[in-house]
Amino acid sequence: GCSCSSVRERDVGYPPKLVAVHYPGMTQSPVNIDTVDPLVMYCDAYLLSHPLTLQNYRPGCARRMVNDGNTFKIEMRQEKQESVASLPGHITGDSEANVPKISGGPLHDEFKLLQIHAHWGATDQDGSEHTVDGDVFQGEVHLVHMNTKYPSFEQALTKRDGLAVLGVFLQLTDEGHEGHESFKTITDKLDSISYKGDSVDLDDNFNPQCLIPDDHQKYWSYPGSLTTGGYQECVIWIIFKNTLKVSHQQLEALRSLRSYPRGKDPKIVRDPITERRLSAHILDNYRTTQPLHKRRIRASFP
Ligand code: 1SD
Numbered sequence: 001g002c003s004c005s006s007v008r009e010r011d012v013g014y015p016p017k018l019v020a021v022h023y024p025g026m027t028q029s030p031v032n033i034d035t036v037d038p039l040v041m042y043c044d045a046y047l048l049s050h051p052l053t054l055q056n057y058r059p060g061c062a063r064r065m066v067n068d069g070n071t072f073k074i075e076m077r078q079e080k081q082e083s084v085a086s087l088p089g090h091i092t093g094d095s096e097a098n099v100p101k102i103s104g105g106p107l108h109d110e111f112k113l114l115q116i117h118a119h120w121g122a123t124d125q126d127g128s129e130h131t132v133d134g135d136v137f138q139g140e141v142h143l144v145h146m147n148t149k150y151p152s153f154e155q156a157l158t159k160r161d162g163l164a165v166l167g168v169f170l171q172l173t174d175e176g177h178e179g180h181e182s183f184k185t186i187t188d189k190l191d192s193i194s195y196k197g198d199s200v201d202l203d204d205n206f207n208p209q210c211l212i213p214d215d216h217q218k219y220w221s222y223p224g225s226l227t228t229g230g231y232q233e234c235v236i237w238i239i240f241k242n243t244l245k246v247s248h249q250q251l252e253a254l255r256s257l258r259s260y261p262r263g264k265d266p267k268i269v270r271d272p273i274t275e276r277r278l279s280a281h282i283l284d285n286y287r288t289t290q291p292l293h294k295r296r297i298r299a300s301f302p
Pocket residue numbers: 117142144165225226227228
């Protein structure tokens with residue numbers, strides 16, 4: 001037999017017959033971002049000379065926010081008829097040309113924003129998917145973009161450069177803080193999507209730019225996978241160095257989302273020590289870090 005397939009089998013624990021090109025393998029996500037080890041991390045001059053560009057990140061591009069039982073999800077308008085009519089500074093055009101897009105940096109094509117969601121923990125000790133030098137943050141927002149050169153999301157899932165996901169860490173600030181002003185536009189609405197299947201229309205003021213941290217030219221990038229579902233290895237990850245600062249109340253608003261539909265209350269399971277509700281809420285919806293294997297991580301800054 002081929003030795004590489006037995007290595008893969010040992011590493012991921014799947015029978016070889018299930019190992020397809022895009023099946024969970026050697027480029028899984030999330031990972032720990034080791035900023036110290038020069039065998040892992042390098043500053044890439046190419047990224048320094050090719051700025052990451054965000055286009056059409058402006059109000060009016062989001063349609064609604066839903067509770068899908070695993071996270072909140074902000075869905076973007078994709079179609080012509082979904083455009084907001086002639087509001088100054090809002091998306092008014094007649095085509096996909098006005099959908100938020102990213103390009104530059106590590107990306108060789110244009111990628112359009114499909115949806116935004118987040119991952120968080122049951123406590124402040126957990127939450128983010130990626131870690132930095134072993135440090136965990138309290139949450140992580142993902143802005144999921146699809147390569148516009150592929151005709152469908154399903155096709156994109158089968159390509160190494162099918163998706164580009166921007167990752168933004170949510171970091172708890174000190175006590176007594178109102179929390180991040182723009183993240184508030186999300187957390188204030190979570191009350192109205194308490195149950196799985198609930199959705200709320202987003203007013204035309206929601207601007208995804210509010211989730212992009214200061215100095216978005218400082219980021220790490222590496223090739224990886226989805227962190228849910230089929231774990232397809234189709235993602236160019238871009239993780240911003242700077243974080244969004246959030247309050248305890250804002251984290252609690254995330255933790256109060258329920259994982260079951262209205263009226264279908266499950267038997268509440270409580271942790272015997274903390275008495276915290278375990279099964280009823282969306283908690284710890286992050287995947288643990290995966291081996292880096294032969295990958296290196298590029299930094300866009302020295
Ligand atoms: O968790 C999301 C999942 O909800 C879905 O959005 C998927 C494809 O868009 O992406 C994953 S993730 O890898 O962005 N966490």
